[in-house]
Amino acid sequence: MTHRQVLEALSGLLLALFVAMISGTIVSVALPQIIGALEGSQSQYTWVVTASLLASTASTPIWGKLADLFNKKLLLQISIAIFMVSSLACGFAQNTGQLIAFRAIQGLGMGALQILVQVVIAAMISPKERGRYNGYLGAVMAVATVGGPLLGGLIADTSWLGWRWCFFIAVPFAVAALALLAKTLNLPTQRRANVSIDYWGATLIAVGVSVLLIWVTFVGNDFDWLSWQTAAMAGGGVLVLALATWIESKVKEPVVPLHVISRRTPALAILASLAVGMAMFGGAVFLGQYFQIGRGYGPTAAGLLTIPMMAGVLFSSTISGRMVSRTGQTKPFILVGLVILFLGFTGLATIDHETALVLVSAYMLAVGIGVGMSMQNLVLVIQNTVPLREIGAASGAITFFRSLGGTVGVSVLGAVLANRVAANIAEGLAKAGIPTGGGAAGSSLNIAALPEPIKVIVRSAYGDATGHIFLISAGITVVGLIAAAFLKPAKLRDSLDLPEQAATPEPATTTA
Template identity: 90%
Template sequence: MSAQPAAPPAAEPMPHRQILEALSGLLLVLFVAMISATVVSVALPQIIGALDGSQSQYTWVVTASLLASTASTPIWGKLADLFDKKLLLQIAIVIFMVSSLACGFAQDTGQLIAFRAVQGLGMGALQILAQVIIAAMISPKERGRYNGYLGAVMAVATVGGPLLGGLIADTSWLGWRWCFFIAVPITIAAFALLAKTLHLPTGRRQNVSIDYWGATLIAAGVSVLLIWVTFVGNDFDWLSWQTAAMAGGGVLLLALATWVESKVREPVVPLHVIRRRTPALAILASLAVGMAMFGGSVFLGQYFQIGRGYGPTAAGLLTIPMMVGVLFSSTISGRMVSRSGRTKSYIIVGLVVLLAGFAGLATIDHRTSMVLVSAYMLAVGVGVGMSMQNLVLVIQNTVPLREIGAASGAVTFFRSLGGTVGVSVLGAILANRVAADIVDGLARAGIPTGGAGPAAGSSLNLAALPEPVRLIVREAYGDATGHIFLVSTAIAVVGLIAAAFLKPDTLRDSLDLPEETAGRGAATPA
């Protein structure tokens, strides 16, 4: 192993008051980054209509930011290990603020897509840097209770984004541009707050080596795979030359990236970390949690609006049980983790509850009692809150402070990647099931399917459909949603099995690993 870079003097945990002051700005940054990813979801039809965009451009407004955010996450994480974390966070805030302002002033969909890609870079940076900085301030054992706040903010942003977007879309005097403008004053406030309250050790790394080839190959490989997942099943078949070219090309690029990462001195994704038992299992379990976060908010919102006939604002309000579940479970379990110093039991319980919630949602249709749907969503929220941040904590506990950024970036990257791929696959399953159910429903009603079927299956403008067709479409969406959560249940089982094999470690009290352990971290299995 090559000589380790010179380390700064041993870092000491911050006093509780100083942590809370810095945490207020970090949580504000994390909140605005995450809410910007979801606030446009409900208002997107209005945005694309105002800019005279097409259906493919509709998809790319979402995909552009998702691609940039997911692909850049491990790169930002590694940069946090090499350079001043506070300066990187301030740069990310400026990138995010300027791009949000640009999105709000976009004059056509091409401009909006380009600005959303830049916004995605800022979103990915803010999400991972907030976690890395918290890890640099607080020991793993104490981090549990603070991670509860982190998980609560992520939950409120994930579920509250569509609600806020619905309120903006339903308020005529605001207009869709405020879906982007609303982030600007919040980021300005966060920048000022962090400039005053965030004080981190400024030890300099010597002989810094940046892995440009690895970063480029990882970003390119992930982008190609995410583009493929976005369009497969709609623009071309799963078994087609496009699939072979894009999926094969993406895998080849990532294989080359893996080879590069095994050779360079400062890899973007440290292979010696993620191939060890504990991090590898935690990453696998995180994929299921990622699907819960993304899939739950995306498809339940669609279920309420299309399958049950609620408006955008009401659909956002109906997802509150999930938000409440994450809010309370992440806060309470975080404090219990800090008190006990152990995480595995809380992760296992959380994934069991998550599995039960998914199993319940797998039974819903267009007539299911909203009380039952709320109970199932509450269970999903509780499961996510107990497991999501604790899985990150498991990995952070196994690595030295100098690798905390790359390790945190890796688990966040895989969770986002799993959620993105999962949402796309579940969306394809939903679309196929809805199309089949609509055709069957029209046939039973004696309505010719020559023109109505395809139109009904592809158009979400239910007000433009005849009443009998509208009812059939609503029933199709309501009934098909349960089918995709059956698939989510199976994926949650995989996450639970992975978590069951986690090593029951005790969280350390110190910010960093002991020097002798940190020095041989690459060789010691965990």
């Protein structure tokens, strides 16, 4: 494909990715208001995010495998349709239960769009040249992450629109993406005989992860760490995941290709991606809540205050993408990015409800720079080590584990935050001599409905508790940094396929 043809096809792909990304960032800032309006709790707040991430995580490997077997363009169009219908359903939700269910369906479309866009780009562009185009990819993701909170805040603050339009607004973008892809994207379909889809493996992975996340949400509050409920849920989740691993080792077309992720480079890149996943999702989800509940800002102001982190992603992903294409090296940029990410999280671990906003902004900028330098380059590391026929499975694997890191991160950090907030509120109420009423005062995120003395206590509790969750994130980033340090330095190849694979291609039937 010529550079012009690539850019034309890329326009529809990037708009589809923009649709998926902006849906999460718009909601992140408006979520405190959404949950407050629907009379939800902190646990439900976390699960509105976790439901979409979990569905996205569980379905991503399937979409990646389907992309290796069927028409990529048709799969993209189906995923956009799923996303569009579920976005409308989210906008019409009447309670948090409905919203969580519709967000899970929306996650199916979001997961598909995020992986299929990467797969299609990998099928069009060689790994070395892909660094330049990954800069465009990172820029679009940054625009969505920067513009999303601002747009979400404005929508939530506009009385004649309201928070429901945070979901409705994605529909016109989805329609435009469908039209662009229909006109500009033309890829050959590569079909292989004896195709099989590992539905059992995908189902068991989703069930196992879900059970463990539900256990994390309720342990310590509804039941003790040492109890039969813990044994049943934690033990059951581990057993289900062990069974899923055994199935993945036996089936012909596993959703998580063990033969790919067991190699040294992909395994280390995946481990590092877990840390980046927590940075992406944990930062966006809980910083918006910190600014609104912990500091008392409105949705629009909260969106503006998150700009440093998003700007860091924008500039670092664009600049590092071009430098990767120029040098053919990825490891130095990943290492520097993860070091900066660790420093950013360490800074955020010190914040409370009175920390100077200049300091908070500096810490967020560091987190954004770290994510931008490492996220797409880790995908590139894996794609550079596999033949073209495994691009979908390999891309799906790293996206799966990055999303899994984000899903587990949001769930674990949300549980830690909920427990810490409850303790802080109980302590604050006791000092003020206010009866706790069983802790009900802080159970709802409808802060505006609370009496002024309790409102001050709740805001302080959230502001002071937020720093503790970023201390956990800093620790996990160290694990990712150690993994990245052991990556083998490798030059990015100029060809679409590995040389030995290009010389002896796998038999396939190609149709236009």
